[in-house]
Amino acid sequence: MAVSTSRAGRPADHRRRPDAVRADGAEPTVSHRAVRPTRRLVLAAGTLAVAAGAVAVLRPFESTGEDVPDAPGDAAGTVLVPxxxxFDSDAPAAGPRLRALADTIVDADYDNRDGRYTYHHTKAWGGxxxxxxxxxxxxxxxxETKVWRAADGTGRQANKQLEPQYPDQASRDYWQRELAKHRTGTxxxxxxxFPLPILAVPALPADRSGLRDLLKVVHGAGATSKQVNTVYGDYAVPRQxxxxxxxxxxDVPGFRWRGQVTDRVGRRGVAITFDDREHDQQNLLIFDPKTGGLLAHEMLTFAPVRLGAYQVILDTGWTDQPG
Incomplete structure (x- = not known):
């Protein structure tokens, strides 16, 4: 059986969970958007990105002489819900809310600490x-990934594979049957x-012009969304x-304000989205409402609607010793 790396859309009958609270106390309205068929997506080097051209092919169940390991953690796995x-519909432009947030953010825990290594702890799905x-x-x-990295690039990275997750119930049912056929109890x-090699980390610009270049603003809100995720995965970004x-x-055209949300690990945040019609996907950025730091980045595919990929940033800090 040949299997391929891909992103597909969530079935149209899957609706958003009512786990965010409206400003007036009511549950958010659920709606779906009709757009063109989806393209394939990949998660590369910890960054959510759009794949151009063909994608790699995985063949985990063909006769290679290797056993297929049991699924770690919750062997049954979970079905992902957007x-x-x-504000699910008629979301306002994000600009005024983002500027107001920028004026009120406070220090993060790591702002008053230092160390030789930056530390990042993330979980991602969809690679x-x-x-x-x-x-x-x-x-x-x-x-699950933990990275300790010094300014010269050296440090340590630890990876762990956790439970399977599925974009819909039909996929869960199908793969549970297939995994049961081939699992050998290994x-x-x-x-x-593994240690990280010497590869100097560029200084993080602090001025508006340098940040616009780093975030690839010239390429539009889709590219900028992914670059924000990359920056927060690489740096302990200071308050200013x-x-x-x-x-x-x-100032980037196209971002919409989605208001209060709850991320995949239960943290309250505020969110913006960009509907990337060219690639038939939606980028979601969730920020800490106090510190302004990035909590998560997700990509939702359309037609049908379902989750394509996500990354949550669980911790960022400084330390003198790699874990």
Missing amino acids: VAYQ SVMSSDDGRHQVAFVD GTPAPSA TRAEILRVLA
Whole structure:
């Protein structure tokens, strides 16, 4: 059985969870958007990105002489549901709200600390998606990553594969049957850790012009969304720079304010989205309403609507010793 890395859309009958609260206390309105068919997407180097051209092919169940390991964690896995928005329809332009947020943010825990290494702890889903032959059913494993990195690039990275997750119930049912056929009881994949090579980390610009270049504003809000995720995954972004990033985003056309949301690990945040009609996907950025730091980045595919990929930033800090 051949399987391929891909992103597909969530079925139209899957509705958003009512887990965000409207300003007036009511549950958010659920609506769906009709757009063109989706393109394939990949998660590369910890950054959500659009794939250009062909994608790699995974063949985990063909006769290679290797056993297929048991799924770690919750072997059954979970079905992913898009984050609920406070403003699901008629969302206002994000610019004024982002500028107001930039003016009120406070220090993050790491702002008053220092150390030789920056530390990032993330979880991501959607990096290598296994798809059935007909492309209808997908599964991917959650990847947990911890990175300690010095200014010269040296440090340590630890990766761990967690439970499988599915974009819909039909995919969960299909892959549970397939995994049961081929599982041999060999156990879960062992965590991997490895040293990082010398590769100097460029200084993070603090001025508006430098941040616009870094965030690829010239290429539009879709590219900028992905670059924001990259920046927060690479740097312990200081308070004033976090404020400038919000102001840069406020000036980028196309972002809509989605209001209060709850991310995938239960943290309250505020969100903006950009509907990328060219690539038939929606980019979602969730920010901490106090510090202005990025909590999560997600991509939602359309027609039908379902989750394509996500990354949550669980912790950022400074330390003198790699873990």
